[in-house]
Amino acid sequence: MPRGGGRGMVRSSLAFLVLLLPATLAQAQGWGRVTGRVTDAETGAPLAAVTVLVDGTNYGTATDEAGRYQLRLPAGRYVLRFSAIGYETRRDSVTVARDQTTRLDVQLAVQVVELADVTVEAQAVETEAGVFTIDPETAQRIPAPLSSGFRALKVLPGVVSNNELSYQYSVRGGGYNENLVFIDGFEVYLPFRAQKGEQEGLGLLNLALTDRVTLYAGGFPARYGGKLSSALEVRYRRPYQEPLRGSATLSLLDAGLAAGASALNGKVGWMLGIRKARARRFFSTQELKGNYQPDYTDLQGTLTLRPSARYTLEFLGIVARHDFLLDPGTRKTYFGTVSFDPTQPSNLESIWLDYEGEERAGFRTYFGGARLSSWLSPGFRLSHEVAYFETVENEYRDVRARAVLYQVDPGSGEHVPEGAARQQDTADNQVRVQTWTAAQRWQFYPQGHALEAGVYVRHLVFTDRLNERSVAVGADPSGSGLLRVVLDSLNARARLGTWQSGGYVQDAIELLPENRLLVTLGARLDYFAFNGEWTFSPRLSVRYKASDVLTLTGAWGIYYQPPSYQELRGQPSPERPLRDQLNRNLKAQRAHLVVAGAEYFLPRKRLYLRAEAYWKDLDRLISYEVENVRLEYSGLNDSYGYAYGLDLQVRGEFVPGVESWVNYGFLVTREHFLPAYQNAYNEGWRPRPTDQRHTLSLFVQDYVPGDPTWKLHLRILFGSGLPYTPPVPGRRVGTYVAQVPGPRMSARYPEYRRVDMGATKELELTRLPDGRPVYLELSGELLNVFDMTNTVDYTWIPGQNGIWKRIPTRLTPRTFNLRLRVRF
Numbered sequence: 001m002p003r004g005g006g007r008g009m010v011r012s013s014l015a016f017l018v019l020l021l022p023a024t025l026a027q028a029q030g031w032g033r034v035t036g037r038v039t040d041a042e043t044g045a046p047l048a049a050v051t052v053l054v055d056g057t058n059y060g061t062a063t064d065e066a067g068r069y070q071l072r073l074p075a076g077r078y079v080l081r082f083s084a085i086g087y088e089t090r091r092d093s094v095t096v097a098r099d100q101t102t103r104l105d106v107q108l109a110v111q112v113v114e115l116a117d118v119t120v121e122a123q124a125v126e127t128e129a130g131v132f133t134i135d136p137e138t139a140q141r142i143p144a145p146l147s148s149g150f151r152a153l154k155v156l157p158g159v160v161s162n163n164e165l166s167y168q169y170s171v172r173g174g175g176y177n178e179n180l181v182f183i184d185g186f187e188v189y190l191p192f193r194a195q196k197g198e199q200e201g202l203g204l205l206n207l208a209l210t211d212r213v214t215l216y217a218g219g220f221p222a223r224y225g226g227k228l229s230s231a232l233e234v235r236y237r238r239p240y241q242e243p244l245r246g247s248a249t250l251s252l253l254d255a256g257l258a259a260g261a262s263a264l265n266g267k268v269g270w271m272l273g274i275r276k277a278r279a280r281r282f283f284s285t286q287e288l289k290g291n292y293q294p295d296y297t298d299l300q301g302t303l304t305l306r307p308s309a310r311y312t313l314e315f316l317g318i319v320a321r322h323d324f325l326l327d328p329g330t331r332k333t334y335f336g337t338v339s340f341d342p343t344q345p346s347n348l349e350s351i352w353l354d355y356e357g358e359e360r361a362g363f364r365t366y367f368g369g370a371r372l373s374s375w376l377s378p379g380f381r382l383s384h385e386v387a388y389f390e391t392v393e394n395e396y397r398d399v400r401a402r403a404v405l406y407q408v409d410p411g412s413g414e415h416v417p418e419g420a421a422r423q424q425d426t427a428d429n430q431v432r433v434q435t436w437t438a439a440q441r442w443q444f445y446p447q448g449h450a451l452e453a454g455v456y457v458r459h460l461v462f463t464d465r466l467n468e469r470s471v472a473v474g475a476d477p478s479g480s481g482l483l484r485v486v487l488d489s490l491n492a493r494a495r496l497g498t499w500q501s502g503g504y505v506q507d508a509i510e511l512l513p514e515n516r517l518l519v520t521l522g523a524r525l526d527y528f529a530f531n532g533e534w535t536f537s538p539r540l541s542v543r544y545k546a547s548d549v550l551t552l553t554g555a556w557g558i559y560y561q562p563p564s565y566q567e568l569r570g571q572p573s574p575e576r577p578l579r580d581q582l583n584r585n586l587k588a589q590r591a592h593l594v595v596a597g598a599e600y601f602l603p604r605k606r607l608y609l610r611a612e613a614y615w616k617d618l619d620r621l622i623s624y625e626v627e628n629v630r631l632e633y634s635g636l637n638d639s640y641g642y643a644y645g646l647d648l649q650v651r652g653e654f655v656p657g658v659e660s661w662v663n664y665g666f667l668v669t670r671e672h673f674l675p676a677y678q679n680a681y682n683e684g685w686r687p688r689p690t691d692q693r694h695t696l697s698l699f700v701q702d703y704v705p706g707d708p709t710w711k712l713h714l715r716i717l718f719g720s721g722l723p724y725t726p727p728v729p730g731r732r733v734g735t736y737v738a739q740v741p742g743p744r745m746s747a748r749y750p751e752y753r754r755v756d757m758g759a760t761k762e763l764e765l766t767r768l769p770d771g772r773p774v775y776l777e778l779s780g781e782l783l784n785v786f787d788m789t790n791t792v793d794y795t796w797i798p799g800q801n802g803i804w805k806r807i808p809t810r811l812t813p814r815t816f817n818l819r820l821r822v823r824f
Helices: 007-020 116-127 149-155 565-569
Strands: 031-040 051-054 060-062 068-074 076-083 090-096 101-103 106-108 131-134 179-183 210-216 230-236 245-251 254-263 268-277 288-308 311-337 347-377 380-408 415-444 449-475 482-512 517-528 533-545 550-561 589-602 607-627 630-655 658-673 685-687 694-704 707-719 727-733 736-741 752-767 773-783 791-798 804-810 815-823
Touching (some): 060 068, 131 149, 482 565, 607 658
Parallel strands (some): 179 230
Antiparallel strands (some): 051 060, 210 230, 245 815, 268 288, 449 482, 482 517, 550 589, 791 804
16 A cells, blocks of 8 residues: 655656546746745745745645745746735746746735634634644545545544445544534534435535535534534635636536626625536446436525625525435355465355345435624624524335355355345335524624624424335245245334524633634533433633644533434334334433644645544443444433544645645544443443544645646545444244344454545636636546455345354445536
8 A cells, every 4th residue: 555655655656647548748848947035014024834836726835934935837927826824815927937047025915804703713713622624625636436525524634434435424433423514604414314325425515615624523612512523614605706706527427517706796695506416337336236326416505695894694505306226136245265275275155146126215405594694893793593404315125135145166166055045125214304493693802802602492303204124035944835034024103393402602712912822711501302401511622832833732521412313212113102212311422522632833844743632531322333324323321431542644735736634543432331231242341333443544636747737636545444243143933043233343344445546637728808717627536446345334144054144245346437627
């Protein structure tokens, strides 16, 4: 596996991919140099770490501690772009002569932001420990099967995922359902009952509309609440006094169109994005052959009205329709071992399955939100917002399968049957989730403070219908024919209507000048009507700038996650009505979190070195199992636990002008069941389902020497095996042996390993009447470069000798994708 040890190593890893695409390299010509110094326009002080780029490209460099820079370019005329955080971006033209050095000194002015809330929000992001950002433009270049913003999170520190078909993610030992997601300040939700990653679709995060993506991986402030692990804040662009901008993408797997502009001298701004994906070719590479018909569509838009400098009215709308249809055909899976040692015989087996029927899954999502913001004075803002979210998920299945298990001779290829079985699964399930939210927020900015408070009330309705049945058919031991065994049968309905309310207050205090020491204090109080529970959550974060290159951070807090319908229901039983199985005594899960970190900046190398250690004390946990991507909760506060770990990151310009990073994470998370819920299989400290001990993620960008219009991208993901619970034999009916859970989390899946590569050629097609360029990007992506075999789940069948056979469910093999993008 390639290592991220240096630019030469990166080039050697990436350069061969260029041969996959047609390239027309620039003809050799004379080169010259541009040198200069960048200083503060007001004080004259040199500015380090200023990015200097050839405008419209990612080719460039950065200034050193003395503000100096040097750039080698072919002879010609260029526009250079100078940018740094806290300063206004400046563009200057320069003419480069062959074999000569041209000097260009630049002064940058401090950026003045009229709206105080923008300034304070930027500071708040820097204040928090465990905060990681990703540039939306960079995220769109990460090689991935589908252009889903959630999939880009997998290259951030602390994030664990072992399934490229899914956008579910775990943060620092938390479950998939422990992450808050906000788009433009409105909370949105992921699918509740997706069973496999193929059914999840694109996700609601549209990168083409996005201005900023921020992940709070720990210690998130009091304005966010209701989950244990993380908060994801996505900000969509709000055009203000700018012409029409947009992009259009088309690939072998998906397509998209996004555009936005302002009108009436900035009083109106709008953004609109539509995406379509039919990744039939991608899903058909799996071992289960059949007629795949995925169809994912979503439409999103924002509208901003600014009738005066004091008032802003914002709207966000989302409509998504995701359908997944599969007519399964056949599946052939080989597993076991092949030995070349005569003293150690091979044990290679294969299972062949023939299917009849079909399965359909999908969901419809509708969201509408509105926010009115009023500046009552230059330092005081009041916001009112309302939002409605609805998702309807359907699951239909009528599949009959015949399985034959073979012992395989690796030498001759002979297949000897060991046994056969038949099974029929039917399901017709639906869950509908509706939420209505009203909220109010106050923001006040006295000298040295950023004080805010808010209140909310939310009404929730869950409507659930379950109708499923599983039947196995085998030989009757008496010899009288076939024996039908009902493995599972459930027909139930339930409706839950309840409400939540709460509020928070927090203050970011500047204790030392120039933001050297920022302390954020906050607390929130929440009430959940269904179980009548109040929760109080105090939070604290600290950011200390010890020097120009060293920053220390820390966070502490208590976090609560009130139970949702999934936790309240648990694993339904056919013996009682479903509505009676909702546990009104279920309490909110609780996490006591401590985070400490440091960030060190290397100006000459343009690299940030970051390390964070964390500890979570967990109690009142609701235990769960993971089946592919579906979570099955116990419905009880049956355990307590802990999580601790270390996240390391090297991030910066490995190559001038383009950002890259390498992350390593170490994690341990355990749980211990309370005495009332212990049995022979779960005694003592047990790994939690997200206990991935080692995680490595790497994203590197490069360019072709002599031609900065070529960009190369490499993504590497590695994760040690996640734990799972193997089954043990239960009751026997005829020749069929039922499964029951065995020793909890006592085995682990194989390691997850994946390498994706891409190359992009950027061309300037034309220029618009106002002089802005229109660019065409042609990309080729090789997904799962080394065709690594990854396993996401197991199916277990009993053999004739009473030994259980473990049949792996594998993820996608090597795939090639072409992508075209036009942006203006």
